[in-house]
Amino acid sequence: xxxxxxxxxxxxxxxxxxxxxxxxxxxxxxxxxxxxxxxxxxxxxxxxxxxxxxxxxxxxxxxxxxxxxxxxxxxxxxxxxxxxxxxxxxxxxxxxxxxxxxxxxxxxxxxxxxxxxxxxxxxxxxxxxxxxxxxxxxxxxxxxxxxxxxxxxxxxxxxxxxxxxxxxxxxxxxxxxxxxxxxxxxxxxxxxxxxxxxxxxxxxxxxxxxxxxxxxxxxxxxxxxxxxxxxxxxxxxxxxxxxxxxxxxxxxxxxxxxxxxxxxxxxxxxxxxxxxxxxxxxxxxxxxxxxxxxxxxxxxxxxxxxxxxxxxxxxxxxxxxxxxxxxxxxxxxxxxxxxxxxxxxxxxxxxxxxxxxxxxxxxxxxxxxxxxxxxxxxxxxxxxxxxxxxxxxxxxxxxxxxxxxxxxxx
Numbered sequence: 001x002x003x004x005x006x007x008x009x010x011x012x013x014x015x016x017x018x019x020x021x022x023x024x025x026x027x028x029x030x031x032x033x034x035x036x037x038x039x040x041x042x043x044x045x046x047x048x049x050x051x052x053x054x055x056x057x058x059x060x061x062x063x064x065x066x067x068x069x070x071x072x073x074x075x076x077x078x079x080x081x082x083x084x085x086x087x088x089x090x091x092x093x094x095x096x097x098x099x100x101x102x103x104x105x106x107x108x109x110x111x112x113x114x115x116x117x118x119x120x121x122x123x124x125x126x127x128x129x130x131x132x133x134x135x136x137x138x139x140x141x142x143x144x145x146x147x148x149x150x151x152x153x154x155x156x157x158x159x160x161x162x163x164x165x166x167x168x169x170x171x172x173x174x175x176x177x178x179x180x181x182x183x184x185x186x187x188x189x190x191x192x193x194x195x196x197x198x199x200x201x202x203x204x205x206x207x208x209x210x211x212x213x214x215x216x217x218x219x220x221x222x223x224x225x226x227x228x229x230x231x232x233x234x235x236x237x238x239x240x241x242x243x244x245x246x247x248x249x250x251x252x253x254x255x256x257x258x259x260x261x262x263x264x265x266x267x268x269x270x271x272x273x274x275x276x277x278x279x280x281x282x283x284x285x286x287x288x289x290x291x292x293x294x295x296x297x298x299x300x301x302x303x304x305x306x307x308x309x310x311x312x313x314x315x316x317x318x319x320x321x322x323x324x325x326x327x328x329x330x331x332x333x334x335x336x337x338x339x340x341x342x343x344x345x346x347x348x349x350x351x352x353x354x355x356x357x358x359x360x361x362x363x364x365x366x367x368x369x370x371x372x373x374x375x376x377x378x379x380x381x382x383x384x385x386x387x388x389x390x391x392x393x394x395x396x397x398x399x400x401x402x403x404x405x406x407x408x409x410x
Contacts, residue, residue, distance in 0.1 A: 018216070019353070021071055024332050028064040028390075029359045035061060037367055037390055039381040042376055047295060055294040055311040055320055062140060062193060062313065063205040063324035067332065069144055070151070070209025075217060077155050093152065100145035108137050108360060135189045137379025138196050141360070146207050147199040159211055166207040170318055173200035174308075177315070178271040182308045185315055186266055201316040205325040209234065212329055213408025216331040216336060225333065230305040232330035236294075239323025245309030246298070246319075248273040248281060250288075256302055267305035294323055351399050358408045359398050366394045 035058040038044040047057045080089040110132045114120035120128065138146075154165045173181075185191035188323060194201060215223045249267045256262070269277070281288060292298050294311060306312075311320035338344040352359045370390045374383065401407070 004147060008362050018340070019345055020332065020335040022353035023339050023345060023349045024064070024335045024350065024353070025068045025356050026125050026346070026353030027335070028061060028068065029352040029356055030349065032063045032164055033363055033394065036363065037387050038383065040187050040198070040371060040376060041378055043378070043380045043383050046297070050313060051297070052311050052312050053306065054292065054298050054315040055323060057295070058217040058328055059311070060324055063321065064328050064331065064359055065140060065144060066147060066202050066205040067209040067212070067325065067328035069148060069212045070206035073148060073155055074210035074213040075209050081156065094149070097145050099151050100141060104139070104142040104145060105137060107141060107364070110136050125244050127189040131189055133196055135192050138198065139192055143193055143198055143202050147202040150199050151203060155210065159214060161212055166203055169200045169203040173197065173316070174271070174318060177308050177333065182270050182315055183266060186306060191314060193313060198334055201318060201321040205323040207326050208325040208329055211225055212332055222341065225337065228329065228333050232326045232333060235326025235329065236323050239311070239319050239326060240294065241289065242322060243309055243311050243319035246304065247289050248277045249305045249327065251303050251305065252280060262302040265301045265306050267307045270306065270353045271308040300370055348395065351395065355398055355407050358401060359394065364381065366390055
């Protein structure tokens with residue numbers, strides 16, 4: 001999303017876009033409209049809401065953004081190095097990403113920190129910014145900017161280096177979560193989308209996006225579908241296998257009735273189970289070690305404590321990001337087959353996908369204009385009707401900008 005510049009295939013003319021990437025990005029924007037708007041209503045289907053304990057459809061949207069960012073970043077940066085030189089290209093991209101950080105600080109507005117000057121002085125600088133740093137500022141655009149900055153050192157490196165960097169980032173997130181981070185990001189005020197260290201695991205879909213760029217753009221002919229399909233399945237399966245660690249946090253039946261224990265949300269040892277938890281699993285059938293599939297709701301906190309191995313967008317866990325990266329690769333493959341090979345294109349996705357940053361900024365403003373006329377307990381017909389109105393207004397403005405060839409780029 002941070003990079004909406006034109007994208008090219010190796011054999012294409014200088015002004016031709018990769019239609020599949022635009023369509024994939026447009027689909028992602030449309031999905032964001034859906035989950036961000038409908039999640040407000042009681043009648044919203046469960047799969048369209050964020051739950052923090054498993055991967056729902058709503059949780060697939062942001063990884064798609066990071067995947068598309070990685071794809072476009074790899075493509076456009078390599079071209080810029082060839083035309084401008086390495087130093088100029090690196091300075092330019094850093095300035096642009098810092099600009100996106102500034103835009104994020106402006107868009108994600110903070111509630112008043114204090115009511116009086118005396119109170120503000122007593123809070124101090126860190127007291128004033130600690131809350132916004134943990135929650136308010138670190139949302140989608142900020143994560144895109146920081147993750148992109150994090151992968152700048154390897155964006156032009158060969159695939160093995162990028163994969164090693166991805167694994168290193170994932171390992172760093174695991175270690176930091178063990179020492180403090182998982183508990184901290186899940187404590188009030190709760191973090192959003194992985195919190196300020198979320199970039200370590202958002203690196204996973206971003207790097208997979210760069211690899212997809214290699215497969216699609218650098219192929220001498222059309223890229224082979226089977227290897228891409230194979231790796232998308234491997235990544236999704238890996239994410240689910242990692243999530244099976246959540247079963248070590250099943251609460252024994254005898255303890256589920258304890259009212260004090262029921263109120264406890266987070267596991268005492270959320271990253272590495274203690275000996276008692278390992279021992280409790282001994283002798284159980286293999287099914288006792290298998291986590292629920294993605295999109296299937298797990299037991300509540302009275303039956304299973306929150307832990308690092310569950311698929312959680314709030315905590316940016318490894319299981320979630322590996323699965324979501326594989327799903328992003330699979331969904332992009334479908335768009336590649338439909339668009340690049342079959343010539344299919346949906347004008348709605350083109351409009352949203354070629355001006356993604358504008359669409360993102362506008363959708364929040366339009367929601368603020370429409371939602372005051374709805375209530376959380378609105379009936380289904382009214383909720384969905386207001387969503388159609390919100391979607392139409394947002395699309396109408398973005399389409400007008402498209403007709404006038406106005407695109408917002410950073």
